[in-house]
Amino acid sequence: MKSSPSEFEIFWRTVLARAYPRVVGLSRNLSWLFFDFAFPLVGTFAMVFVYQGLHAPRQYLGFVVMGGGMLAFWQNVLWTMGTQFSWDRGNGTLELMAVSPTSFEAVLLGMAGGAMIMTTLRAVAIIVLGSLLFKVTYNLGGLPPAIGVFLLTLAALYGLGMLLASLFLYYSREAWHLGDAIQEPVNFLSGLYFPVHALGAYVGGAASLIPVTLGLDAMRQFLLPGTPRFLDPALETVIVALEIPLFAILAVSSLRFMEVRARREGKLISKWS
Amino acid sequence: MPRTPNPSSDASRLAVETRDLGRVYKTRNETVTALSSVDLKVREGELFGVLGPNGAGKTTLIKILVTLLLPSSGTAKVDGLDVVREFRQLRSRIAIVSGGENAGYGLLRVREQLWMFSQFYGIKSKVAYARIDELLERLGLASVANRQISGLSSGMRQKMNLVRGLMTDPRVLFLDEPTVALDVGAARDLREEVSRWMAEDPTRTVILTTHYMQEADDLCDRIAIVNRGRIVIEGTPQSLKLEVQRDVVVDLQLEPGVPVLDRLREVAGVGAASVREEDGLDRFSLLLADDAVLTNVISAVERSGRRVAGLAKREPTLEDAFVKLVGRSMTEEETQ
Numbered sequence: 017m018k019s020s021p022s023e024f025e026i027f028w029r030t031v032l033a034r035a036y037p038r039v040v041g042l043s044r045n046l047s048w049l050f051f052d053f054a055f056p057l058v059g060t061f062a063m064v065f066v067y068q069g070l071h072a073p074r075q076y077l078g079f080v081v082m083g084g085g086m087l088a089f090w091q092n093v094l095w096t097m098g099t100q101f102s103w104d105r106g107n108g109t110l111e112l113m114a115v116s117p118t119s120f121e122a123v124l125l126g127m128a129g130g131a132m133i134m135t136t137l138r139a140v141a142i143i144v145l146g147s148l149l150f151k152v153t154y155n156l157g158g159l160p161p162a163i164g165v166f167l168l169t170l171a172a173l174y175g176l177g178m179l180l181a182s183l184f185l186y187y188s189r190e191a192w193h194l195g196d197a198i199q200e201p202v203n204f205l206s207g208l209y210f211p212v213h214a215l216g217a218y219v220g221g222a223a224s225l226i227p228v229t230l231g232l233d234a235m236r237q238f239l240l241p242g243t244p245r246f247l248d249p250a251l252e253t254v255i256v257a258l259e260i261p262l263f264a265i266l267a268v269s270s271l272r273f274m275e276v277r278a279r280r281e282g283k284l285i286s287k288w289s
Numbered sequence: 290m291p292r293t294p295n296p297s298s299d300a301s302r303l304a305v306e307t308r309d310l311g312r313v314y315k316t317r318n319e320t321v322t323a324l325s326s327v328d329l330k331v332r333e334g335e336l337f338g339v340l341g342p343n344g345a346g347k348t349t350l351i352k353i354l355v356t357l358l359l360p361s362s363g364t365a366k367v368d369g370l371d372v373v374r375e376f377r378q379l380r381s382r383i384a385i386v387s388g389g390e391n392a393g394y395g396l397l398r399v400r401e402q403l404w405m406f407s408q409f410y411g412i413k414s415k416v417a418y419a420r421i422d423e424l425l426e427r428l429g430l431a432s433v434a435n436r437q438i439s440g441l442s443s444g445m446r447q448k449m450n451l452v453r454g455l456m457t458d459p460r461v462l463f464l465d466e467p468t469v470a471l472d473v474g475a476a477r478d479l480r481e482e483v484s485r486w487m488a489e490d491p492t493r494t495v496i497l498t499t500h501y502m503q504e505a506d507d508l509c510d511r512i513a514i515v516n517r518g519r520i521v522i523e524g525t526p527q528s529l530k531l532e533v534q535r536d537v538v539v540d541l542q543l544e545p546g547v548p549v550l551d552r553l554r555e556v557a558g559v560g561a562a563s564v565r566e567e568d569g570l571d572r573f574s575l576l577l578a579d580d581a582v583l584t585n586v587i588s589a590v591e592r593s594g595r596r597v598a599g600l601a602k603r604e605p606t607l608e609d610a611f612v613k614l615v616g617r618s619m620t621e622e623e624t625q
């Protein structure tokens with residue numbers, strides 16, 4: 017009897033394998049340079065110019081530059097991870113993932129992980145270029161805690177992306193509408209271009225459910241002197257940290273639940289027959 | 290290439306067993322019964338064919354057996370595992386390859402994509418590459434191993450899909466119309482590889498659906514004919530042909546004219562009749578109870594004013610059995 021691989025082995029091999037097409041895709045299909053790199057860069061800088069035109073306080077330029085960097089990660093989660101199953105269903109790949117012994121969680125992690133190279137490149141470019149161009153000054157002493165918060169935010173964000181992706185196992189058109197519908201409000205509520213403080217306690221409190229909101233606010237407080245305080249950055253960090261298991265549990269349960277529903281109603285199957 | 294099932298395989302072990310299996314699709318405005326009361330037993334080591342026209346329920350049956358679709362009623366086991374309750378263990382033991390399959394990522398190369406799918410089964414990369422290379426070689430794809438998938442012909446693509454199905458060494462392999470729309474050569478290569486793979490290990494099982502008679506006849510140890518979600522009959526290709534053994538099979542060619550198929554079916558002693566058009570002639574296949582019926586057939590044709598272009602008796606085929614059992618030919622069903 018041949019020994020069969022452990023669940024853990026299947027998991028990490030799937031993560032690497034699903035990341036692979038994303039990574040080699042970078043060199044084989046260069047359109048991303050345009051759509052995922054140049055466009056967002058220009059978009060963020062345009063926002064800076066708007067603020068400059070309005071004679072906003074200088075710190076706002078820093079808010080926008082950091083927000084632009086974070087937006088890259090948010091969009092990666094929402095669009096490449098969240099909607100992945102919709103693409104995969106169309107050509108029958110979802111079906112092959114589903115019949116194999118691997119898990120959807122591993123597939124999603126690999127997919128988003130592979131896209132991370134491009135996302136990080138974009139975020140770094142925005143932050144470095146933006147900071148030089150608009151002469152943003154940072155409090156470098158705040159860098160270590162800011163990096164810590166960033167990693168926590170990313171983890172929570174991935175849970176949220178997985179939760180969203182689970183909807184695409186069952187729904188298709190409806191889930192796209194949802195993705196479209198939440199994109200702008202999230203960009204606004206999470207304070208990508210201004211501090212959450214400006215939203216007030218209630219709206220800001222509700223917006224805190226989006227991990228980017230508090231994570232970004234804490235990073236700004238650590239790095240940009242004079243950022244208006246929404247909550248104490250330590251508290252914000254704790255809340256983001258708590259959102260990690262929250263979204264992880266929700267995502268895993270939702271994936272299980274949606275898979276059963278999808279099997280019941282034939283939604284895993286692409287209709288070519 | 291007919292296969293002899295290996296006598297050393299344990300015939301008491303069942304690779305597939307369904308009991309009263311049914312599936313209903315509910316859409317907004319209709320309810321389709323795709324499968325009903327399917328009782329199937331496939332022994333380990335068999336190459337089992339599911340033969341039926343489009344819409345018969347073949348794909349639905351396969352999707353239930355590979356755990357992608359839940360049955361509406363009844364139960365199914367594959368390799369001894371329940372497809373609903375024990376689907377997690379089952380998934381590492383099965384594989385599916387469907388005709389016209391387009392899965393994967395077009396920017397990957399053949400070898401890369403196969404490796405990617407192998408990782409979903411947790412196979413060590415070195416082992417996976419060794420198997421992939423061997424199978425690519427066997428299917429004559431070694432020269433395109435490093436070609437991007439988006440540049441493959443449909444024949445090469447389907448061979449690559451078969452490699453994907455074989456490389457994980459499944460206990461039960463499901464092939465859903467694997468040769469549909471392929472050219473003759475590619476289809477033959479695929480069938481040959483399936484036979485070879487089966488011959489290597491007497492405990493391997495293949496469930497193959499098809500609407501090609503010849504494919505079922507050539508390849509399968511046993512066949513179930515399905516129509517409208519039900520199994521009409523089950524047996525070896527030879528035993529199904531016995532269904533029409535006593536009948537006289539006649540090919541009748543008529544020059545174009547008024548429709549006569551229904552009239553021919555009404556002639557006493559005509560068991561079944563089907564027609565296809567080729568080279569400007571209507572070619573009828575008739576199953577007659579005995580030679581004497583032929584006289585009545587000819588006079589029915591003459592009364593309709595159509596002219597006979599040719600007439601010949603021949604050996605019964607699986608197609609004739611199908612027409613007799615289902616009441617119409619495979620192609621007739623398709624064009625509905």
Ligand SMILES: Nc1ncnc2c1ncn2[C@@H]1O[C@H](COP(=O)(O)OP(=O)(O)O)[C@@H](O)[C@H]1O
Nearest residue numbers: 282289314321323342343344345346347348349
């Ligand atoms: N997802 C679905 N929703 C509704 N009806 C379906 C679905 N899939 C298949 N059907 C219907 O079920 C019947 C059987 O289809 P299928 O199993 O694909 O047959 P086959 O593979 O033999 O062509 C057909 O009438 C088909 O239209």
Ligand SMILES: [Mg+2]
Nearest residue numbers: 289347348466
């Ligand atoms: Mg089908």
